[in-house]
Structure formats: C-alpha cells, structure tokens
Amino acid sequence: MLRLLRRRLLQGVPLILGVIIMNFLLIQAAPGSFLDVMSAESQVSDPAMLEQLRVTYGMDQPVWLQLVKYIWSVARLDFGFSYRQNMPVLDVILASLPATLVLMLASLLIALLLGVTAGVVAAVKVNTIWDNLLSFLAVLFFAAPSFWLGIMLTVLFAVKLGWVPVGGMMSITAANQGVLDVVLDVLHHLALPAMALGLFYAAVYARVMRAAMLEVLSLDFIRTARAKGLGRWRVVLAHGLRNALLPIVTLFGLQFGTVLGGSIVVETVFSWPGLGSLMLDSVSSRNYPVVLGVLVFSSIVVILVNIAVDLAYLRLDPRIRAR
Amino acid sequence: MAVATPGLFRRFARNRAALLGLIILIAVIALALAAPTLYPRNPLRIVGPAELWPLQDPRFPLGTDSIGRNIAAIIAHGARATLLIGLFASLTATLIGVTIGSVAAWFGGWVDELLMRFTEMFQVVPGLVFVLTIVSILGGTVQNITIAVGVVSWTGIARLTRAEFLTLRDREFVQACRAMGMPDWRIVLAEVLPNALPPVIVLSSLAVASAILFESAVSFLGLGDPQVASWGRLVGEGRTLIRSSWYISAVPGVAIMLMVLALNLIGDGLNDALNPKLRNR
Numbered sequence: 383m384l385r386l387l388r389r390r391l392l393q394g395v396p397l398i399l400g401v402i403i404m405n406f407l408l409i410q411a412a413p414g415s416f417l418d419v420m421s422a423e424s425q426v427s428d429p430a431m432l433e434q435l436r437v438t439y440g441m442d443q444p445v446w447l448q449l450v451k452y453i454w455s456v457a458r459l460d461f462g463f464s465y466r467q468n469m470p471v472l473d474v475i476l477a478s479l480p481a482t483l484v485l486m487l488a489s490l491l492i493a494l495l496l497g498v499t500a501g502v503v504a505a506v507k508v509n510t511i512w513d514n515l516l517s518f519l520a521v522l523f524f525a526a527p528s529f530w531l532g533i534m535l536t537v538l539f540a541v542k543l544g545w546v547p548v549g550g551m552m553s554i555t556a557a558n559q560g561v562l563d564v565v566l567d568v569l570h571h572l573a574l575p576a577m578a579l580g581l582f583y584a585a586v587y588a589r590v591m592r593a594a595m596l597e598v599l600s601l602d603f604i605r606t607a608r609a610k611g612l613g614r615w616r617v618v619l620a621h622g623l624r625n626a627l628l629p630i631v632t633l634f635g636l637q638f639g640t641v642l643g644g645s646i647v648v649e650t651v652f653s654w655p656g657l658g659s660l661m662l663d664s665v666s667s668r669n670y671p672v673v674l675g676v677l678v679f680s681s682i683v684v685i686l687v688n689i690a691v692d693l694a695y696l697r698l699d700p701r702i703r704a705r
Numbered sequence: 706m707a708v709a710t711p712g713l714f715r716r717f718a719r720n721r722a723a724l725l726g727l728i729i730l731i732a733v734i735a736l737a738l739a740a741p742t743l744y745p746r747n748p749l750r751i752v753g754p755a756e757l758w759p760l761q762d763p764r765f766p767l768g769t770d771s772i773g774r775n776i777a778a779i780i781a782h783g784a785r786a787t788l789l790i791g792l793f794a795s796l797t798a799t800l801i802g803v804t805i806g807s808v809a810a811w812f813g814g815w816v817d818e819l820l821m822r823f824t825e826m827f828q829v830v831p832g833l834v835f836v837l838t839i840v841s842i843l844g845g846t847v848q849n850i851t852i853a854v855g856v857v858s859w860t861g862i863a864r865l866t867r868a869e870f871l872t873l874r875d876r877e878f879v880q881a882c883r884a885m886g887m888p889d890w891r892i893v894l895a896e897v898l899p900n901a902l903p904p905v906i907v908l909s910s911l912a913v914a915s916a917i918l919f920e921s922a923v924s925f926l927g928l929g930d931p932q933v934a935s936w937g938r939l940v941g942e943g944r945t946l947i948r949s950s951w952y953i954s955a956v957p958g959v960a961i962m963l964m965v966l967a968l969n970l971i972g973d974g975l976n977d978a979l980n981p982k983l984r985n986r
Contacts, residue, residue: 397822397825400822400823401829404830409842524966525962525966525969526958527918527922529925530925530954530958533943533944533951533954534951534958537954537955541948639828639832640831642834643831643832643833646834650926661834661837662837662926665838665841666841673838676834677831677834677838680830680834684831
C-alpha cells in the first residue's frame with residue numbers, strides 16, 4: 383500500500399508541473415496584466431512608479447525566468463501575492479477553502495444518500511412504476527443546470543415558503559452565539575446550495591448505482607445467499623450493495639474536479655463565501671496570481687483525491703490487492 | 706428470407722425516450738432557424754412593458770423581462786447560440802480527442818506515454834474553472850467560449866478512442882492492410898478509424914449536452930457576449946427579480962434543461978443503436 387502511495391505521489395509531480403506550466407503560459411497570453419487594473423484602480427499613472435511595480439512583481443524578467451521562479455515558489459507552497467486582498471495567494475485561498483469544502487461535502491453527502499438509495503430501489507423494483515419514476519427524476523436532474531435549480535429552489539423554499547434564508551453562509555447575529563447555534567445556522571443556510579449542487583450528482587449516482595446493482599443482483603452468489611434463506615433486503619444491502627458500490631467510489635474521484643467547478647456557479651447564486659466567489663471575483667478583476675493559484679491548487683487537490691480513491695479501492699476490493 | 710438487421714434509425718427509434726429527444730432537438734433546431742423570420746429585429750431591444758408575465762399579452766407569449774424585452778424572441782435567438790456553441794465545441798473536442806487518442810494508440814511507446822500524461826493534465830484541472838480563466842483572458846465571444854469548452858471536453862474522447870484503437874490495431878484486417886503495403890495514414894483513416902468511431906460518436910453527442918451546460922454557466926455568470934441573446938444570461942438577469950418575477954429565470958432554464966435532456970436521451974439512443982453489445986450497461 384505504501385509502495386503504491388509513493389508511486390502515485392511521484393507520478394503526480396510531473397502532472398502538477400505540467401499543470402503549472404500550461405496555466406502559467408495561458409495567463410501570460412492575457413492582454414494587459416493585473417498591473418493595469420491595479421494601477422487604474424488606485425489611479426497610478428506615473429511611469430516611474432509603474433516601472434517600479436513591474437520590478438516588484440518580477441514582470442520585467444523574461445517569461446521563462448518568471449515561470450521557473452513560480453514553479454520554485456509553488457514547490458515551497460508559496461503561490462504568490464494578491465494585491466487585491468493584500469495577502470499571500472495561499473492565505474486567500476485557504477480563507478475561502480473551508481466554505482467550499484463544507485458545500486462540496488454536503489452536496490456529495492446528499493448525492494450519495496439520495497443517489498444510492500434511488501439506484502438500489504430502482505434496481506430491486508426494476509421495471510415497476512417506482513423504477514420509472516426514479517429514472518425519470520434522474521434524467522431530469524441530470525439535465526437541469528445547477529444555477530437554475532438553485533434559483534428555483536430559492537423561489538420555492540426561501541421566497542414563497544420562507545423556510546430557509548435566500549443566501550449567505552450565516553446570519554449576522556451568529557457571531558455572538560454558542561457553537562451549536564452557529565452550526566445549526568450554517569446548516570440552515572447550507573440546505574439549498576447543497577441541494578442545488580448535489581441533485582445533479584444524485585442523478586448520476588442513481589443511474590450508475592441502478593446499473594451496477596442490476597448486474598450484481600444477477601450473479602450467482604446472490605442466488606446462493608437467497609437460497610440459504612436470507613431475507614430479501616438483507617441480501618440486497620449486505621451482499622449486493624457492498625459489491626455495487628465500487629463504481630460510485632471511482633466516480634467520486636473522477637468528479638471531484640467537476641464538483642469544484644459546479645460549486646463556483648452555485649456559490650455565486652447563494653453568495654456563499656467560498657473558492658467559487660473568490661475565483662469569479664479574481665477573474666473579473668484580472669487578479670491573475672489568484673486565478674493561477676486557484677487553478678494550480680485545485681488541480682493538486684484533484685490529484686490527491688484520486689490517489690486517495692485508489693487507496694480506498696485497495697481496502698474495498700481484495701481482488702485488486704492480490705495483484 | 707432476409708436476416709433481420711434493422712437499420713440504424715429503427716434500432717434508434719426502438720428507444721422511445723431517444724425518439725422524444727430527437728423530436729425536441731428538431732423542434733429547437735426549427736426554432737433556431739425560424740428565429741430571424743419570427744423575430745427579424747434585434748431580440749435584445751425593448752418592445753413592451755417590463756415584467757409582463759407569460760400568457761398575459763399574445764404579443765409576448767413568454768412575457769417580458771426586467772426592462773421590457775420579449776422573452777420569446779430571446780429564447781428563439783438564444784437557441785441559435787446554444788446550438789452553435791454546443792455543436793462546434795463538441796466538434797472541437799472530438800477532433801482533438803480522436804487525434805490524440807489515435808496517435809497515442811497507433812504509435813504506442815513513449816508517444817503514448819507522453820500523450821496520456823498530457824491528457825491527464827487536462828483531466829485534473831477542474832473544467833469550469835479552466836473555461837472561466839480562458840474566457841476571462843481571451844474575452845467572452847462566441848468563438849472563444851466554443852474553443853474554451855472544446856479544450857476542456859476532449860479527454861474522455863481521447864481515452865475512448867485510444868482504447869478502441871488498441872483493440873483494433875492488431876486485428877487481422879489491419880495486418881492484411883499492412884501486408885498489402887498500405888501506408889500507415891491510410892490504414893488509420895480508412896480502416897481503423899471508421900471501426901473505432903461508433904462509441905466515440907455517442908460520447909461526442911453527450912459532449913454537446915455538457916458543452917451547452919458550460920456555455921449557459923459562463924453566460925449566467927455574465928462572462929459571455931452581452932450582444933448575443935443567450936439562455937444562460939437571461940437566467941442570470943432574472944435572478945435579481947425572483948421575488949416579483951421569477952418566471953424570467955424559470956423560462957430560459959426550462960429551455961436549457963429540455964435541450965440538455967433531449968441530447969442526453971439521443972446519446973442513450975445512439976448508444977443502443979451503435980453499440981448493441983453494450984445495451985444493457
């Protein structure tokens with residue numbers, strides 16, 4: 383297991399290097415640098431001062447030297463400096479990361495619970511009205527854009543019914559309350575964005591789960607389990623589900639990046655103060671050190687999650703371990 | 706007595722849902738083609754009172770938006786942008802994916818290794834984040850959005866093409882072509898590629914759907930071209946008025962959903978028709 387971990391981590395290094403080079407060059411292609419926006423915003427027009435800023439940010443150097451310096455600093459976990467927040471880029475990212483992680487995890491939890499349940503029910507009751515209804519819902523949520531779903535959920539549950547707040551992550555009054563109150567308050571705000579983001583993945587999981595379950599349930603060992611007199615649901619849950627879950631684990635790793643992308647859009651709908659809001663703000667203000675930082679940082683996270691998924695495989699499937 | 710080999714369309718049409726998808730797609734294409742005739746003037750000009758609900762005035766069957774533009778006209782003209790971006794982004798992705806996948810599998814060795822690492826690079830960068838970066842750097846024109854979406858959508862197609870090529874590369878009919886002295890490029894283009902394409906086509910059709918979702922997200926976030934009527938942009942513009950006129954966001958969202966739904970159903974149907982062996986997966 384350790385050997386696999388080491389090998390995968392080593393394979394990840396050139397990958398990250400490639401991602402850095404690709405994105406760095408992409409941002410070099412941008413017309414106008416963040417210095418233009420920065421100097422326009424603070425109304426600097428003195429050429430001498432502009433020149434000094436260029437030197438400060440190392441932009442007077444050739445591109446390849448800037449690139450090498452950037453790679454070297456990323457290796458030391460330094461993603462550059464964001465003039466807009468007046469903080470190191472890594473600090474800016476880490477400040478927004480918890481909100482995004484909470485949203486992503488809540489969405490994936492919803493997706494797993496709803497998707498796996500729906501998939502199992504549809505497979506067990508295959509070709510009944512339940513199967514048809516669940517498959518229809520899955521197809522529907524698979525096609526609905528998350529930002530639109532978010533707005534529609536807001537209209538229904540926040541505007542019409544008034545059950546949950548329209549946006550934000552916590553109430554203004556939350557600061558001087560107990561820990562439990564704050565957690566409940568955040569959960570209250572989290573419900574809609576997590577649904578908006580999670581329902582799409584619930585649909586994906588439901589479809590995959592249904593197919594995997596149908597395949598597993600037709601295998602011999604299921605018949606054996608039934609033959610030895612185990613109850614129907616016990617066979618489905620203890621024998622079937624366990625074996626049908628593997629594709630879900632794979633999907634989880636593959637989709638981590640898309641969930642991250644999806645949270646950008648959903649965050650803006652609900653003014654959720656996470657990486658997505660940061661990314662959009664940085665994109666529109668041409669704050670390229672942060673844009674580059676988010677791209678590189680999220681790619682590293684995706685690589686690490688995929689390594690974790692590979693390791694989880696080893697635990698879940700003894701057949702892979704044997705190889 | 707002919708052996709029953711139902712044609713492609715018959716196999717496709719056996720899937721009722723796929724047929725429904727095809728009907729929706731044809732309707733949207735018809736709408737897009739008819740848009741200049743139905744609404745010859747700029748759909749983004751103000752034509753009536755603001756925030757008029759659907760079905761209130763026969764001139765504005767889908768109502769008007771926050772400043773009195775005809776939503777039906779925006780939907781009709783938006784269909785053009787949506788279809789064009791979806792189609793061309795998927796074509797771009799297919800072109801890149803098929804080229805990289807087939808070259809990697811055909812040459813093998815270090816070429817394969819290098820190209821697959823290159824593919825992985827694009828797989829780990831979150832797609833939407835990458836699209837937003839490209840669009841913000843190059844500007845949100847229709848062409849740039851199309852290219853950006855194509856650039857993030859080809860990895861699956863490349864891997865699939867490579868896998869198909871690997872199973873075909875050493876088959877007897879390919880060896881026969883080699884023995885005949887056919888040049889490599891002809892074997893690849895005329896013999897291997899056509900056999901590898903069916904599953905790739907399915908993935909390409911699904912890529913159209915995801916490209917449309919990408920485009921709508923970019924427009925929704927306000928990074929698209931403000932001069933072009935777009936469904937996603939209208940959803941975003943209606944967002945501020947959800948208390949009084951939620952239909953402004955709802956209507957274009959339904960259009961996006963129907964379009965994506967139709968393409969997904971068509972993709973499933975194509976899968977049934979082109980890959981009968983995989984049907985029960």
